[in-house]
Structures are given as C-alpha cells and as structure tokens.
Amino acid sequence: MKFIISTIFFLGTCLLGQSLGIGQSSFKETGLIIKDFQAEWSPHTLKDNVSFNIRFGEFRFGFKDFRLSYDDAADNQYFDLEISGPEFHLSHFSLTMDILAKDWIKAERIKRLEKLNSAPNAALLTLSLAIDLFWEDYDRYPNSYDELAIKNYIDPKIFPFTEQSWTYTFDLPEKLTAYPTQFNHFEYPPIVYDWSSKLIISGNKQMSTSKIDIIPWEISFQIPEISNTISTRTMFKFTPDHSHIDFFQKHGKFQIKGLAFSLTPKNYLSNQIRFSIPDFSIELNQIAVSGDLGSEPPKIHKGKGKISIRNFEIKIPEELSRDPEIEYMLERMGIWNNALKVRLFELSLNLLNDHTGEIDLIFNSPFMKIELDGDFSVRLDGIHPEFLLHQMEVKIHPISLGIRKRIREWEKENGRTLNRRGATIIIKIDGPLTNPVIHGYK
Secondary structure, eight states, rough: OOOHHHHHHHHHHHHHHSEEEEEEEEEEEEEEEEEEEEEEEOSSOOOOEEEEEEEEEEEEEEEEEEEEEEEEOOOOEEEEEEEEEEEEEEEEEEEEEEEEEEEEHHHHHHHHHHHHHHHHHHHHHHHHHHHHHHHHSSSSSSOOHHHHHHHHSSSSTTTTTTTEEEEEEEEETTTEEEEETTTTTTTTOOEETTTTTEESSSHHHHHSSSSSEEEEEEEEEEEEEEEEEEEEEEEEOOSSSSSEEEEEEEEEEEEEEEEEEEEEEOOOGOOEEEEEEEEEEEEEEEEEEEEEEEEEEEEEEEEEEEEEEEEEEEEEEEEHHTTTHHHHHHTTTTOOOOOOOEEEEEEEEEESSSSEEEEEEEEEEEEEEEEEEEEEEEEOOSOOOOEEEEEEEEEEEEEEEHHHHHHHHHHHHHHHHOOOTTEEEEEEEEEEETOEEEEOOO
C-alpha cells in the first residue's frame, strides 16, 4: 500500500506541473532477480562465534501489469491505479548454523521440575518454621499436620497448603515427607525434608541445582519454495472538500511449501527438536474497501480469506518428553512417539457485506477432529465494534482415549452432559464473541 500511495503522489506531482488534462502511464514488468546465491562464514574457533552457510536457488521480487490513469479537472483530481504485486518468489532456501549455547533442553526441564516442586518445597519449609514455634510453646513436636492446623500454626486455606496434590507426614525428629495424592497426575517421588540438617534431601532437588553446560548445536532451516502474488486496483478522487479511496484486491496468496526447522545438540541427537509445515498458505480474495481519507477509517465491504496448514508436525526432544507434565499431556493426547501432528487446520472467512459474514473451521489431527461453521455479524456502536455469532455449530470428535477420558471427567466434575450424535459432541453457540451463549449440554 505504501508503494501504491508513493507512486501515485510522485506521478501526480509530475503531472500537476502541467496544464489541466488527462494522463496515463504503464509498464509490463519490473523487479529484482538473484540466482544461485551463497554465503558462508567459518570462524577460526567456534568459541563465542557462529559459523553459518546460507544459499538459495532463485529470488524474485517485482511488479507486473502496472497501469495508471490521471484526470485533472478544474474541481477535482482522479487517479486509477491497477497493478499486480508485489510478487515474491524464493526457491531452495537453506540456512545451517553451528553455535555454542547453553543446553536449553536441560534448562527447560529443570525449570518445569522446579515449578512442580515449588508447592511441596514451600510447604515443607513453612511446616519447619511452624514446628519450631510449636516446640517453643509446648516443648514437644506436633503429632501431625492436622494438629498444627487446629492450633493455628499454619493456615490450610492459603498457598502452599491449598494444593491438594500433596499430603504431609511427620516422623520427628527425623524427617518431614511430602507424598503425591490421587490429585497429582504425575508419577512423582516423595520429597523428604531432613530435620537435623534442615535440608530437602530427596525428590528432584539435586537436578534443580545442577550446572547447565555449554554445548554445540546445529540449526537447520529449509524452505524449498515461498511465493506471494497480489493483484489490486485502487482509485483515488481528490476534491477541494475531501479525498476518497476505492480499493479492490482481486486475489492475493502467500504460500510456503516444505518449511522445515530443526535444532539439534550434536552430542545428543535424540534430543533434536523438529518443526515442519509441508504446506502453509494465506489467501485474500475479492477484498473491497472504500472510504473518505482523513476522517473515519475506510470500510471493508466484502472479501474472502483463508488460512490453511497441512501436515504440521513438532517433534519434542526425548529428554523433555520425560518431564512429568509433558509426559502426562502426551499420554492424554495419545502421542507415543514424541511427535505432535496436525493433518489439517483450515480457517475460512467470507464477508458478505459491511455487517455480516460466514465462518468455517476444520481441525483434523490423530487425537481429535473439530469442525465449526456458522454466521457472524459486526455491530458498529461507538469506538469498539462488537462481534456477534449466529447459528454457530461446533462438532468435536475426540479420537484418543485420553481426550475422551478427560471430557468424561469434565462432565462428571461439572455435573453436565454434552450433547452427542454418536461419538461426536455437538455444541451450538450464539451471542457476543466476548460472552457467548453455549447450547449443547444439560
């Protein structure tokens, strides 16, 4: 858009220096082409440096079918611009890097374990202080957690004692022990607080204080093809009183084919993280926008848009997958090979006029399928528009046993039953997007 406006005003300035009349300008194609590009850097030593290699087969950037008409009358000026572009194409892009960096996989696992440990560790330290006060008052140790609570040495209604996933036993003067309860979804060892040393001596405390090493990493970023095409027509009209714009985008598509990213610790190949999208695209077609410049923002009158992702996959490093929380999540989703896959994500919007439109969504994965379709409207009251949903139907088909089990648990916990058509859950939604009315359970 900046290119379009700059071109118009540049050519308009040139034409304004002439007498009143009609003018036009055009060109077939212009742009930049680079073929068989390659660059690399290798330091004498990898320490505190980065080595890389970047290459691509072909890079194209340009515009096509440019046509500009200009009519300068006594009381107004009129521009009509039609152009295809910017068009962009990149093929066989490859970037590889070798770096030295911290073992972020181990750092992330430590951080997550420390988060899981935070409640029981805080509770054990609080209990230790409370027991010391109890000893000063009674010259003996408390018999249990309940005795401390009953005599107001601790408050069970505040953190960390509100966490129901842990329970605490006293074996004084030897130790305090935190045990996971049935509310703790993870296989977690007991955490022991040694009374004589006043230290937590078991659980995952040792890992949380271990050193994070600097290790060599290989980064790989591959894109076989990226392309972008746009075709638009823009009309400007200037009068002494106001300026008006009409913009129409016939079609526009941005597409990436075969994107693959990987981050690999060279000494631990099983801890590779891999991210791949074989096919990603964004389309914007039949977009009509008009309005007066300098007052309210131009309005979108119609348009179609679609975002599509096919066969998306993330491979989780083996060491990180052993984290209790991640392991539990993967098990619930029925993922056993550390690879999260989505076969298809597709979101389509069709704006029919200034205020109403249609929406469709498809999500297809090995663990769940979701389909959504319905209508929406936009209410322009005041500064912030309000989005309303109409006759929105959501179909949820849980595939994995873990997802089905979690849905059943939610129904039991909330005393509700979701409407089903066979194994598919059917939910209907209406009302404001910020506070919708959900139909489909009883």
